[in-house]
Amino acid sequence: MNSFPQGFLTAVGVLGALAVAGLVIALVGQKFWGKIDERRRIIFLAIPLAAFGLFVVTKGRADVKPHDNAWVEQMYPDHVGAYTTIQKIPMDETALRELDPMGYAWRVMSDGRHAIDVMVLTSHERNSFHTPLDCFPAQDFKISEQQIVPVHTKTRGDVPMSVARAEKQGQVSYVAFTYEGPTGMHGANEGAAGFKQLRGDLFFSELRTGRPQFGTFFRFVSPAAMSREDLFKFAAEYLDACPVRPIKG
Numbered sequence: 406m407n408s409f410p411q412g413f414l415t416a417v418g419v420l421g422a423l424a425v426a427g428l429v430i431a432l433v434g435q436k437f438w439g440k441i442d443e444r445r446r447i448i449f450l451a452i453p454l455a456a457f458g459l460f461v462v463t464k465g466r467a468d469v470k471p472h473d474n475a476w477v478e479q480m481y482p483d484h485v486g487a488y489t490t491i492q493k494i495p496m497d498e499t500a501l502r503e504l505d506p507m508g509y510a511w512r513v514m515s516d517g518r519h520a521i522d523v524m525v526l527t528s529h530e531r532n533s534f535h536t537p538l539d540c541f542p543a544q545d546f547k548i549s550e551q552q553i554v555p556v557h558t559k560t561r562g563d564v565p566m567s568v569a570r571a572e573k574q575g576q577v578s579y580v581a582f583t584y585e586g587p588t589g590m591h592g593a594n595e596g597a598a599g600f601k602q603l604r605g606d607l608f609f610s611e612l613r614t615g616r617p618q619f620g621t622f623f624r625f626v627s628p629a630a631m632s633r634e635d636l637f638k639f640a641a642e643y644l645d646a647c648p649v650r651p652i653k654g
Contacts, residue, residue, distance in 0.1 A: 477508025481525050482646040487516040488639065494522075504533045507619065521639055522626035525647075529617045531604045536593045537582055537624055538569055546571040548580075553592040558641045560649055561585075565592030566640060568633065571626075579633045581640050582624040586610070 483490045492513040496504075506528040514521050526533065538548055550570040555563040568581045584591045586606035593603070603620055610618040623644065627636040 474508045474510070477525075477527055478510045480527075480648060481510045482643065483512070485514065485639070485643050485646050488514040488521065489516075491515045491520065504528070504535075505530055506533050519628050519631045519635070521628065521631070521636070522624075523643065524622070524624040526622040527619055529619050531607050531620075534584060534603060534620060534622055536567075537580060538567075541569075541571055541580065544573070546573045554637065556581075556583075556637045556641050559645045560647075561590055561644060564590045564641075564644060566637065567592040568637075576629040578629055579627045579631070579636050580624070581627075581633075581636055582622065583640075585621040585623070587618045587620075 490512045494511040494513065496509060496511060504526065506526050509524065509526040511524045512522075514523055528534065538551065541548055548569050548571055551567070552569075553565050553567050556566040557563050564583055566581050566583050568579060571578045571580050582593070584593065584603040586603050587610035588606050591603045591606065593601075607618050607620050623640070625636055625640045625643070627633070
């Protein structure tokens with residue numbers, strides 16, 4: 406027998422929460438309700454809805470199983486055009502504990518002239534995601550020229566790619582990164598607005614579907630001799646080589 410779609414069950418649950426709120430209001434009586442000011446009425450109505458939303462977002466967490474890197478690495482390419490992986494970089498244990506990802510693929514890919522640092526991290530947890538521009542200054546990089554640039558791809562259309570100039574000891578590299586959520590791509594720059602959009606995308610998609618969702622972080626760091634435009638070209642080719650939504654939540 407076919408089960409009801411998860412979204413349908415969620416909608417029924419929301420309507421049920423509204424019905425419960427209405428019933429409680431009726432039980433307390435019109436006399437009591439009339440003594441409550443408008444702000445408290447809103448709070449009174451919001452409590453059961455907020456409780457239901459929290460239940461929807463968290464109820465599937467116990468069923469989420471961790472994935473190892475071998476599984477995640479299979480989802481992302483070792484070869485893109487003329488570029489091939491020449492090194493795989495392990496994440497240190499402290500970072501793994503803090504980020505708690507489903508898995509990651511951290512590689513150096515080279516075409517014989519340029520070696521690009523590529524990081525892909527996938528997680529169900531909103532707290533797994535950050536902006537790398539917070540980390541680079543701690544490594545003595547001077548960050549400047551931050552902006553979001555639309556990078557055209559064949560599989561995802563125009564992707565909002567965050568980019569910044571990173572300078573250290575007179576050597577200039579470019580850092581480009583973007584995030585993929587359940588409903589699309591997000592950039593993140595000053596104030597991390599797009600980064601917050603990713604978290605909101607995960608939260609409201611979980612609320613809408615009633616099941617855990619996942620996001621993916623893509624980061625590309627150019628070598629000193631590579632132009633920003635060539636880094637964008639590689640990033641577009643890399644994204645086109647990745648399945649759009651490969652991992653089922």
